[in-house]
Amino acid sequence: MRPTMRDVARHAGVSLKTVSRVVNGEVGVRPDTAEKVNEAISALGFRRNDIARALRGGKRTRSLGLVIKDVANPFYSQIARGVEEVARLHDLFVISGCSDEDPARERHLIRSLCERRVDGLLVVPSAADHRYLIPELNMGTAAVFMDRPPEEAIRADVVLIDNVGGARSAVEHLIAHGHRRIACLADLPGIFTARERRRGYDEALQAHGIPVDESLVRLGPHDVAGAEAATAELLALGDPPTAVFAGNNRLTIGALRAIQAAGRTTALVGFDDFELADMLATPVTVVAHYPAEMGRRAAELLCRRMDGEDLPPQRVLLPTRLIVRGSGESPPI
Amino acid sequence: MRPTMRDVARHAGVSLKTVSRVVNGEVGVRPDTAEKVNEAISALGFRRNDIARALRGGKRTRSLGLVIKDVANPFYSQIARGVEEVARLHDLFVISGCSDEDPARERHLIRSLCERRVDGLLVVPSAADHRYLIPELNMGTAAVFMDRPPEEAIRADVVLIDNVGGARSAVEHLIAHGHRRIACLADLPGIFTARERRRGYDEALQAHGIPVDESLVRLGPHDVAGAEAATAELLALGDPPTAVFAGNNRLTIGALRAIQAAGRTTALVGFDDFELADMLATPVTVVAHYPAEMGRRAAELLCRRMDGEDLPPQRVLLPTRLIVRGSGESPPI
DNA sequence: CACTGAGACGACAACGTTGTCATCTCATCC
DNA sequence: GGATGAGATGACAACGTTGTCGTCTCAGTG
Structure with missing residues (x-):
């Protein structure tokens, strides 16, 4: 179906590893060899397989999981937007799911995301118990919570509104x-x-x-x-x-x-x-308040964790702003 | 870091393959063996690695890519919601990205999604040329367009509003x-x-x-x-x-x-x-009109394509409804 | 001309899983 | 008691990539 590096290598008359080198822009390939390889790549329509890439060497999957209540709700969709902006800067993809405030679904989502080996998790937790997350956290999956804190027992960053x-x-x-x-x-x-x-x-x-x-x-x-x-x-x-x-x-x-x-x-x-x-x-x-900012801050914290920074759990409190428009200024009857 | 099936196997004193059988609920494992394995799994906090799973046997990644202009825009976030609903039914994850109507970013997103081997693509195309998609489509990545059709040359399903x-x-x-x-x-x-x-x-x-x-x-x-x-x-x-x-x-x-x-x-x-x-x-x-419905219909079409159905390209036209509220009924001056 | 070393390239293993096939253990049956 | 076969389990390869290390070529040097 899709050509692999081996196919490209055959087509270009070089070794697998040389194709890998060209694809990843490594040094030590003669220009004419590189050109042959590139020609083969376009001829065959080769695309590097990120799945294999992530597997080899326990590499990062360059993806993060986002669990919110409902994307159709503007509050959450703005959070998602903030997350996506930061993810973009770090060349990460966002895999998101809606929990609909159902603890069972939330748990299933988080579990599936861990199975997909997302590099980190961003969660707006439902009202349920989140201790099931502790093994995942211990296992090295970074997590940051938004809008609502998880229970005491969970040592993770939280970004809240004031x-x-x-x-x-x-x-x-x-x-x-x-x-x-x-x-x-x-x-x-x-x-x-x-x-x-x-x-x-x-x-x-x-x-x-x-x-x-x-x-x-x-x-x-x-x-x-x-x-x-x-x-x-x-x-x-x-x-x-x-x-x-x-x-x-x-x-x-x-x-x-x-x-x-x-x-x-x-x-x-x-x-x-x-x-x-x-x-x-x-x-x-x-x-x-600024839900997109919440998403951004949470995603930034997550990226720092993913990069291995080891701070004590952070608790970020985002400010609010009173916007005066009329309805709040009527005098008492 | 994270335990593998091999670790579980060692811990339970069985072979790798037996663990695989237990994890996947295959038949032919004695109950007491299965229990030993399950104990080892919880003791170690094992999670099956979906990355490896997808790689082996060219399996599906059980994910689909969604490219929209901006999740923070309610029109698109409702589309995303509709897509999510269908994806959930098919046990698929949605990996989404915002193009911000930038053709270069859209192209980059689609390319990256293909590299991640999503099983299918849902795209609200920008005004640009999409012929670069043809190789991907020929290579077997299913795609369905929403809201705007791609150019003639691209034979793919489209879901539009009337x-x-x-x-x-x-x-x-x-x-x-x-x-x-x-x-x-x-x-x-x-x-x-x-x-x-x-x-x-x-x-x-x-x-x-x-x-x-x-x-x-x-x-x-x-x-x-x-x-x-x-x-x-x-x-x-x-x-x-x-x-x-x-x-x-x-x-x-x-x-x-x-x-x-x-x-x-x-x-x-x-x-x-x-x-x-x-x-x-x-x-x-x-x-x-009903953006969520557009997302649902498009996702359903995509799932049918992903299941290998081979229909001619579909063009779905979703109806609109006039909602009378007052502003449209003022008489001419 | 033999030696050196840098540069280019390739062979091979490994990532964690699953499909295929082989093996091993017994209970059953003639 | 040996043949039979079903059921349980294991060994091994393969998915597509990249890290490690080895080999080969050839220009430069004494």
Whole structure:
């Protein structure tokens, strides 16, 4: 089927090794010999077999595995983009898979990637137990986690967003605009980022001497519809909140729908920026962060590990930025 | 570093081949032998080396290459998602790369993917010449193109959106609402989809006996800013259009900005659906299509080719759907 | 002319796995 | 009791490449 170096060698009347030398640009081949070989290569359409190349000498496969929840989700696709940019610089390929937040699938993916001998792993871990990774790590597969840390037992680098700080800045922004009754839409409490953002919300209130009113906190909404319902409920309270902090972009959209539907001017700040946030009927004030940057930083850390650098496990915290657009600056009723 | 089957064999006191049999679930191993082997496997943390596996016997690598313009762009990330879904069913991995519409990079990517011996290629081709692919195709690498066809000379499957039909339906919708002066924002004429959508625009007008007024057609705007400027220019004409057809979602957003800025109620229909189109100040009527479906269909075709099916090259045309949301139904001034 | 050494090139093994075929062990049967 | 054969296991080669080392050629030197 595909010609091998042996075929090229036969065709050019030289030895296998000489073809190898030419293909890899090694020195010590006479120009006319090299030309003969190159002619044979184009005549036969030879392509060096990277599979064989990786096998021989336990060479690197020049590939890294990326496990995310879902490429179709902009948050993850931007991470993927950041990863790919760094991979490109290092002449690495990215082999990616979507876990869909299913721990079994995640585990299967990681295992398969290890079997393919990727040089390193980049993982956005699901909420499950990751100790099964320990043997792989001990065996020398480098790994860096993104967005959520794995359990204590796993000594690996992590790149996180400053969830607590970002949430705090959002809530403080609302407080600065005079709000005291601020609702919090948090995602499922099993999710690390949801817990952290909730913590930032609490800290901001406490820092300003505002008691946390649990009736204004909604843990659990996980999609636009859930957030819309939860917000509608909050707005229907006898003493409704004058502002809402939404823990991620799904929740922000849901809250926005409910606020618009209720014809209120309730203030809103959301975690996560999203496209067209500035083009909505009410432009949305958000805590922005940079998923592509997370991918890049994680990939860079991974490359350093792959190059054998032996630092203690790093924990990178990426900053957030409050983008003021209107929805967060409405005064209390 | 990582243990091999030989190590496992030594540890279990059996032969290499017996380990292979156990690992691959072959019959003809006594249960107690299998157990010894399995114990050795977990004791050593053995993982079968898929690289060696693929090499031996010219086996498939169980991977496919995906070349898109940019994963961070939702259109492409949805394609990637569709591809992933099918790949998962066939136990294949997806190795992807972003061409950034750079023909040289695309070529490099495809070449590298072939060197890695992917079992098949999925490509959204850039505007360049793809004849360099012919040797690879002849050499047995299956390939399926998406979104844009490669040149005539390349006999391969293609999965396209019904660009002409979708554009025609958009413009006919505007005509049905009484518009006669309909502007067309098309992307760079070098882009296949831009040409096709422009053609749909022409056909719709001609079918209704409306002459094409070239002063209402803008070829070239390629981003939001360009479309905004072009639309502003159109609206400033002595006899401005009463409706705009925008050839893709970037152009739609640009047009929308310009229309809002000018305080007009100019009707607007855009090609490509986008998230939050229904949440904008003016909800946008669009020609929707399904990029994930394109990825799925292309991946399915590719899998059939990889399984050795030998059909003539297929050309799949995916339907579009007009989603009415408001912006396309304003009457002429 | 014999010697030296650098430069060009080739033979061979090895990477980790699996397909092929050979061997070895028994229980079964006449 | 020896032949038979099924079942279990092992030896070995091969996949396509590259690292190591050996061989060969030939110009330069004494």
